[in-house]
Amino acid sequence: MTTLASIILLIFTWCLIDLKLGHKRYTKEAANTNYPPRKSEMTVFTSGKILFEDFTEEIKRAQDSIHILFYIVKNDQFSKDFLKLLQTKAETGVEVRLLADWVGSKQISRTTIRQLKRSGVHFSFSFKPKLPFLFYTIQKRNHRKITVIDGKIGYLGGFNIGREYINQGDKLNPWRDYHLKMTGEGVKDLQEVFLSDWFHDTNEDLRGTPAYFPNLKAGSQAHQVVVTNGCDLEQTLIGLIRQAKEKIIIGTPYFIPSNSLFHELREALSRNVSVTVIVPENSDHALVKEASFPYFRVLIKEGAAIMQFQRGFYHSKVILIDDTICDIGTANFDKRSCFLNGEINCLIYDRTFIEDVEKELAVDVAESKLMNGDKLSSMNLVRTAKESLASILSPFL
Structure with a gap:
């Protein structure tokens, strides 16, 4: 038993050191980019069926290049x-270039990859595990979802490729999410992000290729693309929360904030800002629901409204600050997105667009029920045990 305990302790210590040193090295090398303010035309999709009908038609019309992550x-x-x-x-x-996360897209077989390459598709996995920081790189994810067609049409948001995203899954149907379509000068930023990720994973540097960057006209909707790689997202979200004067609405499938983010939400409540958090009633991953409960108990007591989405699964990544800023992208409101994942978000400042998002959020709230704080605080030994385990594992959930 002593030998076994020593081995477990040794493995745990190695993992901890690997994680800290790997994160330190990667964040020093990885560039977090806040692109300058742009103007584009944008459409928000909340139905995967409608999104992918549009997405497929745009791919069919492609003339020169298709870059997909x-x-x-x-x-x-x-x-x-x-x-x-x-x-x-x-x-x-x-x-055609296709980049897929090594963990998230593990179902892509070698046979499929060979077929893609024989057809002329350039394919690579993103964030493959490697030494010397094996544990850290196994935890690392490229969580971005980006498509750029002919350098002129872009997409980003929460939907992935799988039948559950078009409401054909075996459970958790229908699937509720937020995804952007963009035309205009902001597409250049999406192209740069994709090509930077492609270079990181393949060592093929196409970032300065003129053919991928056609002249783009400015649109009417002001926005800014924010790219993070396991750091700086926390500060971006804190900055948004501090700007709120009246209301904050957060839509997320996983609510596991850092201590600093949690503190800022409590500060917002203390200055009489309305805080609403929309999360799914049913979870798609073990323990993520229990990991959120300790935060919810405090927030409910201090006046926040925690809404549990009832109509299928809620996978949205959306934040609304007053009627002035809307954030839609790939980042969840959790520690993994803040400190591990590669993410891409879009801050939108256009009033008309924000009104459209407010209508969608009103639908989300209408299809949710208010979480009962007393019920959440009642004695439940199984839930308490799960919360304790979730607390330990929260950085990786």
Whole structure:
């Protein structure tokens, strides 16, 4: 038993050192980029079925290049149809690049990769584990979802490639999420992010290729793309919360904030800012629900409204600050997005666009029920045990 305990302690210590040193080195090398304010035309999608109908048609119309990054690409029929479309476009002479996270897209087989490459699709996994910081790189994720077509049309947001995202999954249906379509000068930023990630994972440097950066006209909607790589997201979110004067609405599937983020939300409540958090009633991952309960008990007591979405699964990543700033992207309101994942978000300042998002959030609230603080605080030994374990694992959930 002593030997076993020593081995476990040694493994735990190694993992801790690996994680800290790996994070320190990676954050020193990785560039977090706040792009300058841009103007584009943007559309928000909250239905995967409608999004992917539009997405597919734009891919079919592509003439020169298709650059796609997803965290998850599965092995179901919807995913196979998506990959077949990319193969078809590559066979017609369109340059196609597909980047998929090594963990999130583990269902992509070697056979499928060979088929993609034979068709002319350039493929790579993102964030593959490597030495010397093996544990850290296994935890690292490229959680971004970016598509750029012909350098002129861009997409980013929360949807991935799989049948559950078009409401054909075995459970958690329908799927509620937020995804942006962008045309205008902001697409340049999405292209730069994709090509930077491509270079990081393949060592092929296409970042200065003129063909991928056509002249783009400014649109009417002001926005700013924010890219983070396991650092700086926390400060970005804190900055947003501090700007709130009247209300904050947060839509997220996983609410596991850092201590600093949690403190800022409590500060907002203390200055009479209305705080509403929308989360799913049912979770898609073990312990993430229990990890949020200790925060919710405090926030409810201090006046926040915690809403549990009832109509399917809530996977949205959206924040509304008053009627002036809207944040839509890939980052969850949790420690993993703040301190591990590669993320991309878009801060939008256009009043008309924000009004459209407010309408969608009103639907989210209407299809949710208010969490009962007394029930959450009642004695429940199983829940307490799960919360204790979730607290320990919270940086990795």
